[in-house]
Amino acid sequence: METMRFVEGYSPPRPYQSWGTEFVIVVEEEDFISLQHIMVMYFQSKESSEPVLHVMKHWRQDWQYQDAEIHSFIGINTWSKVKVPWNDRKGNWSQSVYHVDDSPRYQSYGIWTHSQDFSSWTSNETWRPIPRRESSVRNDYDAIVGINIQTITPDGWVHEQNNRKVASGKEQIVRAKEIGLARYQRIVGFDWGPGVEFWQKTGRFWQIVRDGWDSKLTASNNLRLFPKVDESYLFMRLFELSARFEKGDEQALDEISSIIDTHSQVVKTLAH
Secondary structure, three states: OEEEEOOOOOOOOOOOOOOOOEEEEEEEOOOEEEEEEEEEEEEOOOOOOOOEEEEEEEEEEEEEEOOOEEEEEEEOOEEEEEEOOHHHHOOOEEEEEEOOOOOEEEEEEEEEEEEOOEEEEEEOOEEEEOOHHHHOOOOOOOEEEEEEEEEEEOOEEEEEEEEEEEEOOOOOEEEEEEEEEEEEEOOOOOOOHHHHHHHHHHHHHHHHHHHHHHHHHHHOOEEEEOOEEOOEEHHHHHHHHHHHHHOOOHHHHHHHHHHHHHOEEEOOOOOO
């Protein structure tokens, strides 16, 4: 919900609300924790009395203990490698969030606070790209700059946001401020089977995709993404490959690297 505006003649939009049911699987764990979100939703259909199933790979979040290096979003679809000082990472965790196609979205490090019946992580100030829900309807800003708070609850966790909507460039223009609240609540009696089956069939495919992006980020100080190339979206290309692999087409694995290369570029000199 936008709470303030800073440009004359600009009217804040109506508050945005949505919901979904997700299956979350632990991909890796130790001092590095990777959580893959998979949408598993059932919709009522006018054509059938049976609900319509929808399964889709959703976003991913990684947590790294005492992370020495993060890739910070700096605007214009570009991520820059940043060294984290020892005093800022000692005893703390970073959070990295990725798009549905495993390309980077935002990374930050923060501090956990623990007390009786309370555990909460607060990030440093974090840049991230414009949300997909607004990228198709807004062109007056391209970055969100804010603080993220993740708090554990008895049945899940809550993500709080305090954000500035920024048009990045030589001069950063703040369009508005917003607050956000995302509740993740465990539910029971729900059929997660299709999500489990989907991941069993496609997990190896997405492991190779993750490795491809990790190699790109590790090898570059600055990486720029191109979500759309030749009228084709990155996530759609990888989703189509994933569907082929799910049906048994092993050759789909050989096309992953080429798609990642097409939609990314190492940037040596940064200029807005």
